[in-house]
Amino acid sequence: MDFAMFSQIAQITDHLFLSSAAAVKTDRIRNYGITHVINLTLEIPNLNLPNLECIQIHIEDAPHARLSVYFDRCADKINDVHMRGGRTLVHCVAGVSRSATICIAYLMKYHRMSLEQAYYHCKKRRPVVHPNCGFWRQLIDYERRILGRNSVKMVSSSFGPIPEVYQEEVRNMVYFQTSRRNHYRPALPPWR
Template identity: 90%
Template sequence: MDLAMFSQIAPITDHLFLSSAAAVKSDRIRSFGITHVINLTLEIPNLNLPNLECIQIHIEDAPHARLSAYFDRCADKINHVHMRGGRTLVHCVAGVSRSATICMAYLMKYQRMPLDQAYYHCKKRRPVVHPNVGFWRQLIEYERRILGRNSVKMVSSSMGMIPEVYQEEFRNMVYVPSSHRNHYRPSPAPFRY
């Protein structure tokens, strides 16, 4: 994995950007012409710059967290900023789950992108994008409400239910319990005679 990716600001559209908290630096904000920031962290304070509006949503990156309660509010704000000629950066701690989820919700609501396309669009621009399973369930429900259909469904895997867009990635992984955390590791190559 390219660790430099975690400190990059990824352009999702010409007016929407996605990053980790580590990338949120005043010089970088100015160089991208960012006028608004949506901070989706519990513990990281907003950047205090003149002419920069920041919104902080205190939410954890956990499958039970109700991020969907903010889908419309954030998507509407991103669209409003765009209509006024501004640019929005959405970030969380790593720029992988919470912030990616909000960007995908925006793409569905305002770009009318099906969820699978919104995911692949974000993943192409920021390869570390990987919303947690709970956020996927919320995105699937949101897609049904916004677009009237679903392009992604949850499927059974050796690691439990996952969005079908993760199937290829999870196919060669096995669950390895640990005393501290759950870890997923690539499975060994199958034995061939």
């Protein structure tokens, strides 16, 4: 895995960017022409710069967290900023789950991408994108509500329900023995 990816800003569209909190630096904000930031963390304060509007949504990266209540609000804000000629950066702590989920929701609502297309679009631009399974369930419900269909479903795996787009990763995971009775468990499942 390329750990440098965690400190980079990924360009999702001509006006939408995705990153970790570590990448949110004054010089980068200016270089990318970012005018608005959506901060999806509990503990990281907003960057205080002139001419930079920041919104903070205090939410944890946990499958039970109700991020879907912010899908429309964030997507509408990103679109509004774009219509006024601005650029938005969405970040969480690692730029993997919460922020990626919001970018995917935006692409579904305003670019009319299916959930599967939106996920792979983000994944191509930021390979560490990996929303947790609870956020996947919320995205699946959102896709059905706004597009009237589903392109991704949850499937059974040895880890419990996962989105079908994670099946290949699960097949390639390494197991190790946890007791003498031949019980096995996954080594660091990526979706928590």
